């Protein structure tokens with residue numbers, strides 16, 4: 001897996017729930033049919049009120065209308081990211097849209113597990129509040145070796161909480177790969 | 186240093202002597218539960234990952250309840266139930282409770298208790314965030330996504346991070362106007378919707394142990410509303426009696442050591458707590474019923490895994506007895522067992538069901554129904570502009586069917602008092 005994730009920042013506020021990440025009305029698409037599943041990318045983060053979408057200015061959709069891929073690879077959140085239902089479609093939608101990682105102060109447990117075990121996106125926790133320091137569009141570099149986030153646009157570096165016990169699962173790709181590599185299945 | 190009840194159960198399940206909060210461990214799962222919404226994708230992932238070798242790790246430990254979107258014409262929803270049905274017959278799943286048969290049970294979390302799957306000291310995972318409900322039986326239970334459930338389905342194992350514990354002690358005797366629902370709304374107002382993230386909420390105190398099992402389940406059910414991993418209440422004689430009436434499977438009772446470590450301990454005197462509501466649009470948006478009394482309603486709803494148990498209906502019927510409801514009021518039993526009991530339990534010689542029907546309530550079939558909105562033909566669903574008071578557990582925008590509705594969460598006593606006035610009403614006016 002990539003140890004350095006490069007991309008642009010997409011900044012969100014606190015308490016981004018799974019309905020904002022993928023509204024319930026879109027849960028009808030197949031997760032396994034690649035053509036149909038593209039719709040999850042199209043509607044990723046479409047439940048976020050537009051003025052809260054792409055901070056600090058807001059008004060920036062994560063995926064532009066009738067597009068399936070985002071221009072932003074690293075999502076910067078606040079606290080309690082992914083709260084709400086246990087729907088795995090949420091981290092899946094972010095992955096399908098092209099997001100690679102999330103950096104947030106804290107996560108709701110089930111969402112966090114789903115990110116890791118399904119191998120959808122890398123969820124990093126920040127030690128400090130970052131969604132008021134980073135701006136949507138900033139060029140970022142996430143370093144999994146050093147557990148730091150570099151903001152190339154602002155020439156700043158932020159320390160992240162090491163991934164710890166979940167790192168081997170992330171490195172393997174998902175929980176099934178991890179288990180196969182360790183002869184558990 | 187001592188251990189909490191949650192730590193002890195996790196240690197036992199992982200084959201360790203002791204575990205520490207923050208540590209990731211592999212647990213051996215005693216029961217995996219799934220339902221019609223998350224069961225089909227779980228089965229799909231399981232088949233994809235295990236291929237031709239796909240084998241259920243232990244058929245007796247898999248329990249499947251269709252309960253969410255079942256009484257509907259919606260084709261995708263019906264397709265989901267069909268997938269479960271075919272899976273159960275192809276793999277000979279003994280614990281499949283098919284809708285449309287006399288095995289049908291109703292809402293999964295209530296049915297798990299009633300069918301004897303909740304056993305003190307055991308570990309239960311489910312593909313539903315309210316799986317924490319089972320913690321009322323002194324066991325570890327929590328919700329997971331489809332990938333994790335598929336992994337359990339094939340291996341019987343899953344990793345989990347040992348949570349820190351928060352303790353909530355409720356002292357004193359429950360006044361007649363209070364229910365478990367008021368206590369959990371109190372906690373949610375204090376610690377908010379992320380105050381329990383990755384933590385265990387442990388409930389203690391004489392007020393808790395005076396409650397019947399179904400009231401205790403209201404507390405553990407809403408642990409997830411604080412973001413918690415699990416809610417837990419140690420087993421006592423009431424628990425053992427309930428369990429022994431339903432199963433002879435073995436179990437083991439654990440309790441927290443006196444010197445166990447808690448991140449925080451909260452103490453409440455129950456006689457100082459008033460009837461409470463959660464205002465739109467969050468379960469932690471707490472207020473007293475007194476402060477919001479007089480708000481005009483368009484609908485009342487008594488049901489779900491939180492507020493659709495026998496004690497909930499008994500409490501509601503006490504107030505509704507001899508009155509008529511002023512707004513459409515839906516009574517949705519959480520399980521088919523509860524539904525049958527509504528025709529058995531009486532107040533002054535009249536069955537609860539008759540009390541509700543005479544008052545003009547709609548008594549519906551047991552299922553999740555409008556608790557989570559559901560397809561458009563779901564009974565009791567909220568529509569645009571409605572103001573609803575409900576015994577359910579979530580009032581996020583759109584949860585009961587319309588983003589343009591307002592939902593207040595309250596106890597069955599408060600909902601019943603409000604139903605007979607048409608305005609949010611303090612139940613003390615009728616007790």
Ligand code: SF4
Nearest residue numbers: 292489490553556557
């Ligand atoms: S009754 Fe409501 S909260 Fe309970 S399982 Fe069903 S949808 Fe979920």
